[in-house]
Amino acid sequence: MADSISLKKLVTRLLGVVVAMFVFGFALVPLYDVMCKAFGINGKTAGQYEGEQVVDQSRQVRVQFLSTNNIDMPWEFYPKHDELTANPGAVNEMIFVARNPTDRPMSAQAVPSIAPSEAAAYFHKTECFCFTQQVLQPGQQIEMPVRFIVDRDMPKDVKHLTLSYTLFDITARHPPVAANTGG
Amino acid sequence: MSAVIDDHGHADHAHGPAKGLMRWVLTTNHKDIGTLYLWFAFCMFLLGGSFAMVIRAELFQPGLQIVEPAFFNQMTTMHGLVMVFGAVMPAFVGLANWMIPLMIGAPDMALPRMNNFSFWLLPAAFLLLVSTLFTPGGGPNFGWTFYAPLSTTYAPESVTYFIFAIHLMGISSIMGAINVIATILNLRAPGMTLMKMPLFVWTWLITAFLLIAVMPVLAGCVTMMLMDIHFGTSFFSAAGGGDPVLFQHVFWFFGHPEVYIMILPAFGAVSQIIPTFSRKPLFGYTSMVYATASIAFLSFIVWAHHMFVVGIPLVGELFFMYATMLIAVPTGVKVFNWASTMWQGSLTFETPMLFAVAFVILFSIGGFSGLMLAIAPADFQYQDTYFVVAHFHYVLVPGAIFGIFASAYYWLPKWTGHMYDETLGKLHFWLSFVGMNLTFFPMHFVGLAGMPRRIPDYNLQFADFNMVSSIGAFMFGATQIFFLFIVIKTIRGGAPAPAKPWDGAEGLEWSVPSPAPYHTFTTPPEVK
Numbered sequence: 001m002a003d004s005i006s007l008k009k010l011v012t013r014l015l016g017v018v019v020a021m022f023v024f025g026f027a028l029v030p031l032y033d034v035m036c037k038a039f040g041i042n043g044k045t046a047g048q049y050e051g052e053q054v055v056d057q058s059r060q061v062r063v064q065f066l067s068t069n070n071i072d073m074p075w076e077f078y079p080k081h082d083e084l085t086a087n088p089g090a091v092n093e094m095i096f097v098a099r100n101p102t103d104r105p106m107s108a109q110a111v112p113s114i115a116p117s118e119a120a121a122y123f124h125k126t127e128c129f130c131f132t133q134q135v136l137q138p139g140q141q142i143e144m145p146v147r148f149i150v151d152r153d154m155p156k157d158v159k160h161l162t163l164s165y166t167l168f169d170i171t172a173r174h175p176p177v178a179a180n181t182g183g
Numbered sequence: 184m185s186a187v188i189d190d191h192g193h194a195d196h197a198h199g200p201a202k203g204l205m206r207w208v209l210t211t212n213h214k215d216i217g218t219l220y221l222w223f224a225f226c227m228f229l230l231g232g233s234f235a236m237v238i239r240a241e242l243f244q245p246g247l248q249i250v251e252p253a254f255f256n257q258m259t260t261m262h263g264l265v266m267v268f269g270a271v272m273p274a275f276v277g278l279a280n281w282m283i284p285l286m287i288g289a290p291d292m293a294l295p296r297m298n299n300f301s302f303w304l305l306p307a308a309f310l311l312l313v314s315t316l317f318t319p320g321g322g323p324n325f326g327w328t329f330y331a332p333l334s335t336t337y338a339p340e341s342v343t344y345f346i347f348a349i350h351l352m353g354i355s356s357i358m359g360a361i362n363v364i365a366t367i368l369n370l371r372a373p374g375m376t377l378m379k380m381p382l383f384v385w386t387w388l389i390t391a392f393l394l395i396a397v398m399p400v401l402a403g404c405v406t407m408m409l410m411d412i413h414f415g416t417s418f419f420s421a422a423g424g425g426d427p428v429l430f431q432h433v434f435w436f437f438g439h440p441e442v443y444i445m446i447l448p449a450f451g452a453v454s455q456i457i458p459t460f461s462r463k464p465l466f467g468y469t470s471m472v473y474a475t476a477s478i479a480f481l482s483f484i485v486w487a488h489h490m491f492v493v494g495i496p497l498v499g500e501l502f503f504m505y506a507t508m509l510i511a512v513p514t515g516v517k518v519f520n521w522a523s524t525m526w527q528g529s530l531t532f533e534t535p536m537l538f539a540v541a542f543v544i545l546f547s548i549g550g551f552s553g554l555m556l557a558i559a560p561a562d563f564q565y566q567d568t569y570f571v572v573a574h575f576h577y578v579l580v581p582g583a584i585f586g587i588f589a590s591a592y593y594w595l596p597k598w599t600g601h602m603y604d605e606t607l608g609k610l611h612f613w614l615s616f617v618g619m620n621l622t623f624f625p626m627h628f629v630g631l632a633g634m635p636r637r638i639p640d641y642n643l644q645f646a647d648f649n650m651v652s653s654i655g656a657f658m659f660g661a662t663q664i665f666f667l668f669i670v671i672k673t674i675r676g677g678a679p680a681p682a683k684p685w686d687g688a689e690g691l692e693w694s695v696p697s698p699a700p701y702h703t704f705t706t707p708p709e710v711k
């Protein structure tokens with residue numbers, strides 16, 4: 001048809017769409033992280049605590065701790081206590097214990113998650129063993145702290161938080177010699 | 184020969200097809216390539232069907248009888264992949280190749296050489312895919328949705344072949360789609376404005392845009408898998424900072440539009456057939472076009488209805504629930520229009536019409552179960568049960584597949600120059616109809632009662648319904664061999680078909696003789 005654009009131009013444009021959509025597929029990766037952060041899902045907790053450094057004595061929140069080993073991960077891995085009671089605004093600490101019972105050096109990565117997701121945006125970690133990787137020699141045991149502040153602005157109806165960690169064996173990906181001892 | 188067939192100014196073209204096997208290897212003729220696609224799709228339909236027979240034979244009784252669970256997993260995976268990418272999609276591309284140039288008065292597809300290439304990629308892709316079944320670690324066993332980490336960390340060795348096969352299929356589909364768009368936008372006969380195009384052409388135009396929008400995302404998805412498996416990245420591995428749930432988002436961003444890719448061309452075919460056998464123009468042509476376009480648009484914003492249980496936030500559940508329900512509106516418009524087209528028409532029920540009417544009714548059942556699944560809180564119960572299997576088979580078998588059967592019977596006289604045997608056609612319809620309902624209707628009940636999908640064994644209380652499903656499946660499967668017989672019989676003989684075998688039919692494809700000559704519309708027809 002006389003008024004239609006040339007075939008070459010049309011095909012070039014369509015190929016442009018194809019390339020753009022291929023790139024878009026990869027753009028979903030950072031986009032996903034942004035969304036997770038915005039909605040506080042997948043353990044993406046809030047950043048630095050910027051609220052008042054005053055402890056809210058008027059209420060308490062129960063924080064429970066879970067530890068899970070990913071499939072085939074032989075380490076012993078557990079929190080020293082199952083739960084603690086936290087006042088919003090105060091700095092709390094929990095120690096997790098990890099031991100490598102095997103006869104070879106191994107490296108591990110802990111991946112956190114927090115529930116309920118509405119509360120994730122009000123949970124600030126100041127220190128966490130999940131920020132780094134852990135390397136343990138055969139039989140070695142370490143104690144790893146996590147320090148956190150529960151936001152004073154956290155909705156009043158949240159009285160109960162769960163912080164869970166899954167421990168992954170990453171020895172194959174990060175051979176123990178190369179990595180630093182974490183903790 | 185009719186006056187439209189005129190080879191003037193094309194002295195360099197051969198007047199007929201080349202002889203021998205090389206005709207098919209080298210052909211750039213849209214009818215030849217359409218035929219190749221259709222035969223390829225039918226072979227894959229039988230292959231994918233035979234995998235389904237293995238599944239139903241194993242599920243005939245509770246307990247493990249016939250195959251190992253590991254092989255059962257490969258069967259469910261390969262059945263899905265072969266049916267989706269090997270049978271349904273190529274069949275529609277075949278119909279597009281044959282019919283779009285004939286319907287818009289074009290001499291051929293806009294890019295005939297690319298057309299040849301996009302077809303021949305498919306046998307290569309499927310050879311690669313199916314050959315993995317014979318490798319030591321077995322073929323893909325992670326479901327047609329190939330969720331990570333099943334398809335990455337825990338995948339069999341053959342997953343790399345699977346990834347390359349998907350890449351090839353993707354390239355083939357993208358090239359096919361570009362060809363369709365270029366043909367429709369550039370090669371319409373003078374006077375064939377967009378809003379005069381037959382609906383089959385319209386729905387294919389929209390499908391082609393869906394294809395070029397989402398097939399690259401699928402290609403990206405399998406590329407990320409490839410990199411996770413071989414190059415140490417962690418797109419989908421939590422240990423390295425990635426996330427398996429991300430896989431599902433990327434996959435379903437492709438996956439949901441993909442299900443519409445499999446149904447929109449069927450909508451178009453049925454919109455050609457129902458008016459013909461109602462002897463009335465299609466009710467609400469314009470609204471059909473807009474409804475198709477809005478379905479295509481909405482299909483991009485509903486993907487997470489496949490992921491209600493992964494832990495998306497409440498606002499997400501609500502958004503995807505309502506967006507999904509919204510799709511029922513344009514779909515309802517279509518069903519209403521088909522029904523109104525039939526209303527007070529002088530109806531006859533030849534085989535294409537039988538398949539088309541069954542399409543409307545049974546597809547609606549699938550739409551209703553889809554609406555049930557769309558209710559996020561209810562989906563927590565339905566997810567990963569046979570209820571989902573029932574839903575998508577109701578939209579795909581009497582939807583996509585019946586749409587293809589209806590098209591095949593409708594246009595067989597044009598392709599072969601012979602009328603098919605009406606009695607046999609009707610028998611094929613009724614056997615398919617009964618077989619299909621026997622197979623898939625009971626799955627609603629076992630699904631609601633909690634039978635999980637993709638498991639080779641089940642609890643005793645599901646036994647009776649499963650036996651019924653299996654009997655229906657064997658019946659449906661055998662019936663398709665009968666379809667092959669009908670088609671071959673039609674090719675080899677039968678009453679000669681006139682140029683327009685259906686008295687109520689409209690459209691340019693009926694202005695050329697039957698069988699359609701090798702070259703048609705070399706001088707464009709005039710459309711008033």
Ligand code: HEM
Nearest residue numbers: 442446488489511550553554556557565566567571575578
């Ligand atoms: C009214 C329209 C529709 C609605 C509301 C709808 C809704 C849904 C929902 C919510 C699911 C997810 C169920 C779950 O996994 O728990 C689903 C699955 C599915 N739907 Fe639909 N659907 C519709 C139409 C279609 C059509 C037209 C097709 C294809 C032709 C289709 C094919 C599928 C497939 C293949 C799956 C399952 C994918 C899998 O997990 O393997 N649906 N549908």
Ligand SMILES: [Cu+2]
Nearest residue numbers: 439442488489
């Ligand atoms: Cu969907």
